[in-house]
Amino acid sequence: MRRWRSESGRPAALARLFAVLAGRLLRAVPLLLCISFLSFAVIQLSPGDSAEVAIRVNGMRPTPELLAETRARLGLDRPFLERYLHWLGQALQGNLGASHTDGKAVTGELAAALPPTLLLAGTAACIVLLCSVPAAMLSACGAGKLPDLLLRGLILLGTSVPAYWAGLLLIWLFAVHWDLLPLGGLDRPKC
Known part of the structure; x- marks a missing residue:
């Protein structure tokens, strides 16, 4: 019984558990940083211009002057690494920024x-x-x-079966073919 206890009287197994959890949490930090960097890079380097999309969604026609102004307002004219570090600093403080299309806070959209x-x-x-x-x-x-x-x-x-394919088939079956469930939203079932 003595070998299962540490010097302070706490069970050694509990101490090992906390050590393992702390180690895993510390290893998760670089992984989360890599995931956030890759996600940011994929979004930023994807085809299309966020400034142009923001202008068109608001019903305006993009002109070179308006595009330059929108890029500056959204911070898209800054270097990639600077934008990532700014976003990461804001995200660590709980501020995920605002939508480029409607200007609403992303945290509010997520909460909704x-x-x-x-x-x-x-x-x-x-x-x-x-x-x-x-x-x-x-x-x-x-x-x-x-x-x-x-x-x-x-x-x-x-x-x-891939989940996206099964999901599409189930949507077609229950919402289109049998007309039992709504296609979207929080409406009640029709049956």
């Missing part, structure tokens, strides 16, 4: 989208639990029999 996202994720988790627990019980009770083999085949098919 959070409740429907959580509702969707929670509903999906409930559906998965309601389907997977009985399926697992059926599969366990009849291991190697026809229901088990059919369930395994369905699971293999479900994991093999």
Whole structure:
């Protein structure tokens, strides 16, 4: 029993757990920096001009003077690394900036989208639990029999199909073909 305790009387396993968690958190910082840099680079280097999009969305015709003014206002005329470091500093303070098209704060837009996202994720988790627990019980009770083999085949098919393709097929089936669910928004089911 003595070997499981550290000198201070705390369990050694708890101390090891905190050491492992601290190590993983420290290793996550460079990874998160790399992900943020690559995401920023992909967005900034993607084809199209953010200034032109911002002008066209607001119903104006882009002129060279208006494009230069918009680029300066949005900070798009500064060097790439300077823009990234400015964005990173602001993001670490909780300021994700404003939308280039309508000028709304990104944090406000994310906060508005959070409740429907959580509702969707929670509903999906409930559906998965309601389907997977009985399926697992059926599969366990009849291991190697026809229901088990059919369930395994369905699971293999479900994991093999890309999520975006399955999503499009389910939208088509439930919203277009059967007209049971709305195509978008938070409307109630039609059934």
